[in-house]
Amino acid sequence: MFRLMAVLALLLSSSLTLAADTSPDFTLASNKGDNLRLAEQRGDVIMLNFWASWCGPCRQEMPLLNELNDHYAAAGFKVWGINVDAERADAEKLLAKIPVDFPVLFDSAGDVSKLYGVDAMPSSVFIDRDGKVRQVHRGYRAGDEAEYKKIIKELIRE
Secondary structure, three states: OHHHHHHHHHHHHHHEEEOOOEOOOOEEEEOOOOEEEHHHHOOOEEEEEEEOOOOHHHHHHHHHHHHHHHHHHHHOEEEEEEEOOOOHHHHHHHHHHOOOOOOEEEOOOOHHHHHOOOOOOOEEEEEOOOOEEEEEEEOOOOOHHHHHHHHHHHHHHO
16 A cells, blocks of 8 residues: 555656756757757747657647647747657658647757656656746646646746
8 A cells, every 4th residue: 555655646746846947958950940949048938848759648739739839929938849759750750640830859869858857758848938947747648738728827927
């Protein structure tokens, strides 16, 4: 029983954690044809969404992230999808089936994923206007987008 309680506590604590560290800077190539650098986004609220083409919950979440990106863009919010597939072609094949308006960056070597300690697919990192990591959300289940909206609204009001 104790082991079950410990596992449940770990799962609950890992799904949504608060942080206050400055987000590690990086530059990655995007599907839009240019390189994007995180440090150049200061002043905007950024949601980094780490995903892979083989991840079912990632595929389920992508259209919802696209809606969030479109809805809150005028308020200074951006979604950046960060694909972690070893082969960029795998990501591009999925994007042909599930197109998104937000930029998708390619982290084939996994360097940025390591910087952010990504250990679950998908994982979302919310960064405030000052470039600080404020929330980390691991995994996706239907309905998580309601929590995303709360986080986004809070960060764009600051």
